[in-house]
Amino acid sequence: MLTLLDPDDPRQPFPPPAKALSEPNGLLAVGGDLSPTRLLKAYRQGIFPWYNPGEPILWWSPDPRLVLFPERLKVSRSLRKLLRKGEFEVSFDRDFEAVIDGCAAPRPYESGTWITPEMRAAYVSLHRQGHAHSVECWYEGGLVGGLYGVAIGQVFYGESMFYRKSNASKVAFVILVEHLRRWNYRLIDCQVHTRHLQRFGAEEIPRDRFTALLQRYCAAPCAPEAWRL
Secondary structure, X not given: OOEEEOOOOXXXXXXXXXXXXXXXXXXXXXXXXXXXXXXXXXXXXXXXXXXXXXXXXXXXXXXXXXXXXXXXXXXXXXXXXXXXXXXXXXXXXXXXHHHHHHHHOOOOOOOOOOOOHHHHXXXXXXXXXXXXXXXXXXXXXXXXXXXXXXXXXXXXXXXXXXXXXXXXXXXXXXXXXXXXXXXXXXEEEEEOOOHHHHOOOOEEEOHHHHHXXXXXXXXXXXXXXXXXX
């Protein structure tokens, strides 16, 4: 039985992630709102919102969970060569709204986007409060790729990425992970399996191990200089 969340009570507890459905994998609750209070509560427990336009808000905690431990990042030889060439400029939090708009733009193989206006507004609000961050990749002065996500303690929760020039999002991701490692981040949440992220060293772990890691790392401080570039 799915839990129905009250949209007027953002402090309402979520059910334990272990109660999520196995089919569809990870569906845990329905409804509620996208306030910063509820979103941060969800992320700390390994729960995230994902739904299509016209649907109620759906909350997920899949099992297994795809994660990347920053120290296990894998970078191909060709990508390392591209990074050394320095063709791209990478920045942090320079234009969060442009990045989320880039991520929201439909892909050629998709007919729509899950980043609804309500989702966009929610993450822009998180960004203005210092919880959500963007990485921008620039080429000849233009934004050609990037990604955004949520940071809590020593955990970064990746949400979405995009590119307009080949390899731009890969460059942004590698630069981000290298900085997260220096800033004492211990875990990057990649949500569900993709071969693309697996090539970078992401691995699947059981949900109970993931939530145990969150309990440890969300309460731990990152380096004081984090995100101050």
